[in-house]
Amino acid sequence: MKKFQFLTLIILSAGIASAQDNSFLLYSFKGNVTVVENKVETKAKVGKTINKAASIKVASGSAVTLICNEAAMFTLTKAGNYPLSQFGDSCHISNNSVSANYVKYVWAQMTNSSGAPGSNRKAYMNTVGAVSRSINNIWIDPRLDTLNYSGGEFPLSWKSYADAKDFEFLLYNVSDISQPIYKTIVSKLKISVPSVAEKMKLGNTYFWTASVKGEENDELKVFNYVTTETFTKVLNNLKSQLSTFEAPAEQAYRIAFMLEDAHYLAEAYQYYTKAASLDSANVLYRSTLMSFKKDYEIK
């Protein structure tokens, strides 16, 4: 019994010791980030090694990327004061062997079926866009091109490959792309469509783009601000396409899927949400809604 207790003690001590060893490397940061060590606050510096007793202060609009134990990378983007001792889980590295992954990969490939479009939304929707020649620091998802919008909350989002704080959003009339009819500076990588729609007239088509502040992006995306009547016609058409019985959740999911395919993304979001709330036990509805929100940066 004593031997068993001794062994348990050694195992526990080893576990605690390994948990306490976490050290963090400040890999990169942008904005106002400070490190508090031994109650002394200093400006963050790239390449600094910080122990787990320290904490990191991230100001609004700033971000910091850390590497735990020289292997696990994670990023803090929300403003706040973060004691590093709370990031034990972020230091965890999965130890899946290459052999195990090989078995999983071969099995997945051999048993992979194309499936119904509705059960694999991403594979089905991955048919949009064309190649782009220009290289700039902003990447706009091709699925956001030719967006049809009649109402509802939805963001226009983009990705930045530059370490920039501010971005310029520009809206053009299709008849004149020399001067934007609306431009604004935003600090986030997205802008709310309703706030932009205020500058538009119903039934008209516009171009929009986003760029790092001070840079140009000539990749214009089409935005159709459609009337409620136009959308109602589309919706009624979709509803009438299936004559057999559908449960309300099933119908909402089908309509959401077809609206997304027709580039009515704000409206599709409402219907995906509706499907998930009508049948909250359905894993497909929930996972598709999560995936949709992730794809279009909906928080």
Added chain:
Amino acid sequence: MKKPLHKHIGHQARKVHGRVTKYLLERDTMFATVWVFLFIIILGAIPLNLGVINPIKLGLKDFDSNDLSYSKLGKAEHTDIDTNIVIINIGHADREGIAYIIEKTATLEPKVMALDVVFDEARDPSKDSLLRETFKKNKNLVVAVKYQLDSSEKMIVTRNYFKDDAHQYGYVNFPNEDKETTRYFFPLKKTHDTSFTFFSSAILKFYDTVAYKKLIKKGDSKVMINYSRHTNQYLVINADDLLMNNVDSSAIKGKIALLAYVNTNPDDIEDKKFTPMNEKYAGKSHPDMNGIVIHANIISMALENNYIKKLPLWGNMLIAIFVCWLHMSFFVHYYLESHIWFHLVAKIAQVASAIFFMWLGIYLFDKYRLKVDMKMSLVVIVLAVDVIYFYEAWAVWMHKKFNFTTVFKPHHH
């Protein structure tokens, strides 16, 4: 009474074992194995390059099954960051800007600095002078050149206007075509009267003489690169952060500072090369890694003594012969005793063997850094089935003509 499970499994295992080994030592199995290799030699000796009309062969020209381990199996995803190396992204700085970046880096006292940029000709005189002075001043700076043959077929180093002002230089050529995967490098290039050092070798000479000597010992021969890290597994510092004092001096002091253009934007392919770490391991894709990160991987490999060992050709051949022999024995068994199942079993065995031997190659590469070429083994498994038909006809003909003893009977099926 029903058999217990372990006895049932044991019985099945013995059955499979019997199917593989029953004909293992038969003369026919051995001769059929020899015929497989004769076929390979005969097909290989046809002086026509039929690959030109074979899209599969063209598509897989640059394919290596071990690349799968990076793109799909998570190899090197969790390798520790290499703290010996710091990459400083010079962005699109001009010559004056580069001079400032070098000077600023030098103030943080790295053990060695290396600039992976070639300067083809003179440009703005004032900026050129600044860079020239920087090169002269920093004795621990290695600059990039390229080797090529001049008009008299003599090897020279070129493509750096400031080469003579630098204290150290190394060539940055890789022995592959532009669109091919970068897998190898020459630690040095020798001619009868001169020798040139590779960029990474020149850096190691400053940083770790033991690792340098070990690398240089490999001489003017192709060395395979053991890729262990992606770009984000090195500390990459933007020049702006460096110039604005946003960098902790401990990150650079006493370390290797590699200065070059780096970007992680997949749409920006400037100075990027194809590597085995590319997300797409076959077919068309974008180049994925900046040249300086490839050099960083080479330096990491040398410092960690993680060289890849290649199994020699005779070793690969021995494996292929053994694999062919086992499969032939198994196929002959079904061919003679359960012919109705022969094709079905043969196809299943081919697929199962291909999966197994591909795993074996990947396992040895991942676990022991041993590169075994399994291509020949896979080819013999495919050919073995077809060769049996030829061998049967040959053995029967030999039996009639020379009374050759064979397990194959005339018109047995």
